[in-house]
Amino acid sequence: VRGIVGVMWRGVRDIPRERQSLWRIWIPDFFAYGPLRALIGLLVSLRDPQIERMHCVQQPVIAVAGERDPICPVPWVERFASLARAGSCRVIPGAAHAMNYSVPEALGRIITEVVGNVGSDESERLNGGV
Structure with missing residues (x-):
């Protein structure tokens, strides 16, 4: 997505997909941080060339997508992971954007599986045989 309006629209679309209790945390944090600083932070993150820099990442990358995430949709996360030297994508069925909160x-x-596979064939594949 390009532009702040597009990202904000995706954020609005994400609201009903998240657990309601998330907003009781997020909204006070948003106002404590300040709407202007939040907007500046969002603008800075939009200018970060994440996709363009992925080819420089030498370590394994496990990108996790929420199946119902309108902010970082599955195809974008798959592309993001595929650009890393040793990247893979996992999808959490039914999850929206804040999966660390909604489906921890x-x-x-996924994290336990990846960490538990250190030294396995999967780990070797992700590390490029290193």
Whole structure:
């Protein structure tokens, strides 16, 4: 997505997909941080050339996508992971954007699986045989 309006629209589309309790945390944090600083932070993040820099990443990359995430949709996350030297993508069924909050168990299982595979064939593949 290009532009702040597009990202904000995706954020609005994400609201009903997240657990309601997330907003009781996020909204006070947003106002405590300040709307102007939040907007500046969003603009800075939009200018960060993440996609263009992925080819420089030498370490394994596991990108995790939420199946219902309108902010970072599955095709974008797959592309992001594919650009890394040793990247792979995992998708959490039914998850929206804030998967660390909404489905922490599913995200934790992926992390545990990846960390638990250190030294395995999968780990070797992700590390490029290193």
